Amino acid sequence: MKQHIVRIVLGLLVSLLFLGHAARLYEIGFITQVDNIIYDARLVVTMPRTVDERIVILDIDEKSLQELGHWPWPRDLMARLIDKLFDKYGIAIVGFDVVFAEADYSSGIRTLEQFAQKELKEVPAFQQAFEQMRSKLDYDGLFAQSLKGRPVVLGYYLNNEAGAKRIAAIPEPVLPKGTFSGRNIGFTVWDGYGGNLPQLLKTAAAAGHFNPYTDPDGIVRRVPMLVEFDGAYYEALSLAMMRTLLGFPKVEPGFPPDRFVHRGYSGLEWLKVGPLVIPVDDTVSALVPYRGSKSSFPYISLADVLAERVPAEKLKGKIALVGTTAAGLQDLRSTPVASVYPGVEVHANVISGMLDGRIKQRPPYMLGAEVILLVVSGVALSILVPMLSALWATAVSAGALAAGVGLSVAVWTQIHTVLPMATGLLTIITLYTLNMAYGYFVESRSKRQFTELFGQYVPPELVDKMAEDPGKYNMEPRAVELTILFSDVRGFTSISEALKPEELREYINEYLTTMSQIIRGGHHGTLDKYIGDAIMAFWGAPVDDAQHARNGVLAGLSMQKECKVLNDKFVARGWPKLKIGVGLNSGNVRVGDMGSQIRRAYTVMGDAVNIASRLEGRTKTYGVGILVGEATRNAVKDIVFREVDRIKVKGKDVAITIFEPIGPDSEVERKVLEELKLWQQTLRAYRAQQWDAVELNLLNLQRINPECELYHLYADRVTEFRRNPPPTGWTGVTVFAEK
Missing domain, CATH: 3.30.70.1230 (Nucleotide cyclase, GGDEF domain)
Known part of the structure; x- marks a missing residue:
């Protein structure tokens, strides 16, 4: 390991860099962007791409604007719309992705009031006629009356602009101040709002904000289910509609039992609303479970509804959202499934996900899970990869990447949980690239030096082995x-x-x-x-x-x-x-x-x-x-x-x-072994000067292997020793005087 210490230390430093991002000690924008891209890819690949007929979007489209005039329309027209939706079409619930913040004086009621108070104050006939007509000219009153007793949910927006104003009215908070005291939860906090007329809010069944959560790249991936304003907590339009449908059950924050978590863990993991459990992330937002691209829900022009050109079965028992696709009304969003996407359909997707239980979980504890996985994989690869050959390092890194992707996909599809992938995958890729680059630029230099020194002497594979530990x-x-x-x-x-x-x-x-x-x-x-x-x-x-x-x-x-x-x-x-x-x-x-x-x-x-x-x-x-x-x-x-x-x-x-x-x-072969055995006996007889036995054995050996020159050499030696016996004390050693 000693020869790889530089690469191991560099690998651990790289892992530490990514670990800091995963632990939210700081943010590396590129990693966040890659994570968003991966999330979007998983979402697009796995979304059902079917149309949900349970939810319809009543569209303030270009056709409606052409037939009914510019928005906002007179409130008496909105009152007629509500009456038709419930009385004629039997709609289940209506939610408005628009606000009614300003009074409607298009009937001329303000002018008539001025006359009644000034110029025609002393004219009894005018005063009598005006009093009789007042209720019909009060379009806001007519609209408020049409909302009364019906499951209609109004929408409003929140803002944080400099000098944020508080326009009209918003509903009472769904959870009061102090509900989450002692817990460090990352609610989105707002300073101002654009609400609805108090008289409308009073008669509507409920109201919810329609602010999406826009990520730094401008993409809408989630919607805050609860937001904080003046220390209290307000629900989203989609959540308000579901509560209205269910008979207004309480919103119950979901925390894991204390025995299962660290004392310092304060993550809000879900919201329970009656039978529904809605997963939320660390900002108390629900991930939008997009069904597909635009028109994953039926769109019906409001002009057709008012003109009664829509078959009743298309609206009966449906959940309706009133919103706009008209470009001039500026409610188009950028989403993972389309760069231009109607904001009203974002809320439709959330409601659909609540009904089906398709909202993915990204609870706060996933941060800890990501950190643990990163520590294990980062340390293991930092130590292992430098000690492997390029081929094995590639195989191990590819295996780690495949395991990371496989784990994330399995968690996504099987338990509907989002496991961040970018940090882990980029750590693996960076460690692999670092080691390959180090091997190419640094170790290849050592190899070239060793090749210059030893290449002419030893084979390339030994040069490679030497270059792995040049200090040796x-x-x-x-x-x-x-x-x-x-x-x-x-x-x-x-x-x-x-x-x-x-x-x-x-x-x-x-x-x-x-x-x-x-x-x-x-x-x-x-x-x-x-x-x-x-x-x-x-x-x-x-x-x-x-x-x-x-x-x-x-x-x-x-x-x-x-x-x-x-x-x-x-x-x-x-x-x-x-x-x-x-x-x-x-x-x-x-x-x-x-x-x-x-x-x-x-x-x-x-x-x-x-x-x-x-x-x-x-x-x-x-x-x-x-x-x-x-x-x-x-x-x-x-x-x-x-x-x-x-x-x-x-x-x-x-x-x-x-x-x-x-x-x-x-x-x-066996016969060769037999020959060698006989030869060994011959050598012993030779050194014992048993010349007869030697000659007999050599004759047999020469018959077995007539081409062996060694046998002829010893036969000649025996002949010479018979003529000139070796000196006393001879032990069979042959002395060579020449090299």
Whole structure:
């Protein structure tokens, strides 16, 4: 983890940044906007797109304005409208998404009153006639009378403008001052209002505000169910209409039981109105459950209602909202489902959602849930992603994104709850991008540096591994146990004489390339150098390799095997056959950047290196392709070896046992194992100077494997020892005076 500490710390800082936004310590506008976009997308994808016939919108449309004149219309006309709706059409309830704040004098009553008080004050006939006509000319009175005893809900608006005025009248609060004392609830608070004439308000069944909650991006996604004005609490138009339909049940604030929440939690989670439970968010607003785009409810022109051009069944028993779609009356809103949307239909959607229980929940405790999820995912990914490869980091990040989206969708569809997604998703994306960018710009630089230092020696995959923890690797000399390999082409002088210069170049290039790929790519070795046609390589540095001896032996076997493939190509081109000798030895050596001030190289030095070189030279003597030292043999357990001899190389007083690797245990045939068993018996007889037994065994071995040069070598030695017996104390060790 140490090598990833920078990325882990950066990841945790990024998570902390997003966590502050999720915990409402501050707001990052971009995240809020993304969250709104995601919310809108979920809403649009899952909305039913059906028409709710239970609710109708009585439209003050362009047609009505053309037939009945500009708005506002005379109140006697509004009185006739109410009478027709209830008496002729049997409407269930009417709600007004308009206000009646000013008195209607269009009948001329004000002028007549002035005459009655001044010019015609002394004319009894005028006074008598005026008194008889007064009630018919009082249009506001007529309208008020038509409302009386009927389920009609008036609308009004609230405002917070500078110097906000209080126009006309608003109803009594639905909940009095002090209802929520001691609880920090985020009600929208207002300073002024535009209400209705007191005489209208007095006869209407109820009244509610029609202010939507407009988010900073100008979109209407919710409507405050309760608002605060002068310390008391007032209901929305939609809530007032539902209460009127239900017989005016009390509004009961819904709080979770104290035993389930922290003492400091003061969130109002729902409102109970009779049998209805209405979920609210931290502003005590209901999320608008849009059914679809405009016209998710039947629209009927008020001109057609007044002219009785509407079939009675279209209105009988319906919930009616009076509002306007006329552009000039400025009640068009921007919503998630349409950029231009009638404000009256917003309230229709809320009422529809109340009836069906489709209003999504976004209770205040979701803030805590979002914070917890963000802490868990942010910390986990901050620690995990830096330690993974790019492919796995991508897979894990994609999985986290999918899990986040899946959880949010499941919560949305199954329990009708809104789980904010933007903070979590942006955290995952940012952490992934940060790590990929860091890997590209910072770690790729380290990789390039390592490639420059070690790329010519070790395979790319080892360079990648080294770049993951650059502090562990350098070119400073150090003592370590390695396995060293030398290989050389036998008879190279004859080969070079048989080929043209350009052919020799191709010959040696193909040989060196093939063998180098086996060493580096196939068996993760470090290529030290080329010495003419010879190759020097080692295992165990710069990257530690617990299997260095095994990998070196397997590389030697693969090189011999590949020689046969190369020979098929060379013979086909008329070139001489290739035959190589390979020597391997393991031991403690010094490895690092060594050389002179003029030229340096990453290489190895030590006795084990020299012995490996000597063993390569002895392969020709014994007629074998590979020879390995005793330390190498002892370090490898799953490869079959043939003991070849015990020798003393030039410059060494201690004898070493040398071996020929035959192949992996699983690949060596039974008859070969039987041959090796007989050979081991022969070696014991040889070292005991039991020449008759040796000769008999060698005859049998030569019949089994007539091409084995080793058997012929020992047969010649026995013949020589019969003529010139070895000295007293001879232990079977062969001494080489030359390298």
